[in-house]
Amino acid sequence: MVSRRQLLKGFGVGIAGLMLSKLEEIPCLASHHGGHGRHKIVPPDEAIARLKEGNKRYVSMKCLKDPGIGPKVREMLTKGQWPYATILSCSDSRVPPEIIFDEGLGRLFIVRVAGNIINPALLGSIEYASLHSTSRLVVVMGHESCGAVGAAVHAFEHPESKETPAIEDIIERIMPAVKKAHKKTGATGKVLVEAAARENVKMVIKQIRDQSPSLRKMQTKGELKIIGAYYYLKTGKVEFWV
Numbered sequence: 001m002v003s004r005r006q007l008l009k010g011f012g013v014g015i016a017g018l019m020l021s022k023l024e025e026i027p028c029l030a031s032h033h034g035g036h037g038r039h040k041i042v043p044p045d046e047a048i049a050r051l052k053e054g055n056k057r058y059v060s061m062k063c064l065k066d067p068g069i070g071p072k073v074r075e076m077l078t079k080g081q082w083p084y085a086t087i088l089s090c091s092d093s094r095v096p097p098e099i100i101f102d103e104g105l106g107r108l109f110i111v112r113v114a115g116n117i118i119n120p121a122l123l124g125s126i127e128y129a130s131l132h133s134t135s136r137l138v139v140v141m142g143h144e145s146c147g148a149v150g151a152a153v154h155a156f157e158h159p160e161s162k163e164t165p166a167i168e169d170i171i172e173r174i175m176p177a178v179k180k181a182h183k184k185t186g187a188t189g190k191v192l193v194e195a196a197a198r199e200n201v202k203m204v205i206k207q208i209r210d211q212s213p214s215l216r217k218m219q220t221k222g223e224l225k226i227i228g229a230y231y232y233l234k235t236g237k238v239e240f241w242v
Contacts, residue, residue: 042084044225047137048242051085054101055238068104076106083109085137086129088204090116095143095231100238109135115148115200116140117173118207131214136224138208138215141238142201143231149197152178157188177203201228201241 042050057063086109087097097103097110109129111122129135142149152174155161163171177200178192185195205228209216218224228241 041134041136044137047085047135048225048227048240051101051139051238052240054103055236057102058100059236063102066104067102068107073105081106081109082134083107083129084135085109085139086111086126086135087139087141088113088116088118088122088126088208089141089231090114090143090146090148092143092147094233095141097141100231100236109133114170115146115152115174116142116204117148117170117200118204118211119173123208123211126208127212127214130218130224136218138224138226139229139240140201140204140208140226141229141231142197144194144197144233146193146197149174149178149200150193153189153193153196156182156192174200198230201230 054067084107087101088111089095089097091112091114097108097112101108109125111125113122126138130138148170151163151167152171155163155171156175156178162168174196178196180203181187181195181199182192184199185192187195205226208226209219215224215226219226225242230239230241231237232239
């Protein structure tokens with residue numbers, strides 16, 4: 001059997017990265033408290049626990065002095081990447097996942113787009129992180145006061161309004177969540193924005209499962225979890241929907 005060392009020597013960084021997910025053990029960033037080492041792929045529940053711990057540090061303003069962003073880490077990451085979680089989050093400048101979860105380089109595979117929506121390119125990015133890299137957790141994270149969801153609510157309440165074609169595409173992808181939230185709650189305005197933002201997270205989780213047979217298969221086998229989360233701007237807390 002070809003050893004991991006031989007495999008890495010025999011292939012370039014790109015090919016090695018694609019093959020690493022098939023290995024029983026992979027090079028990974030070690031714990032936050034020292035050094036680097038070799039660790040097994042992080043199971044979904046452990047990945048959730050890491051994110052919760054990081055968010056707790058962020059909220060309490062007890063962030064790590066160095067979460068893993070220095071020269072040694074950057075040098076190691078020239079050989080590949082081994083993230084333990086994928087975060088699909090909004091592009092909103094107030095919602096940076098690495099800061100919210102007090103994480104360093106190479107640990108989170110971030111996919112950001114206004115309204116944390118899904119489309120083929122974004123789904124392909126999420127698939128890559130789990131099928132060809134080491135992420136075994138997918139988190140769809142919405143947040144309060146989401147501008148993209150607010151635009152969809154405005155379009156729902158003022159159908160005569162029009163945006164650019166590109167923004168309209170985002171609005172159309174969020175609109176089913178707005179309509180469902182309105183039907184459930186009867187809410188309008190800001191209240192509807194919050195209800196729709198939560199509904200949008202649930203909808204996107206379902207879309208990922210429905211549109212990706214590969215990820216769905218991993219989830220069915222217990223190898224992967226796809227969960228929701230919601231970020232509160234004022235407190236900095238992340239609520240996980242496991």
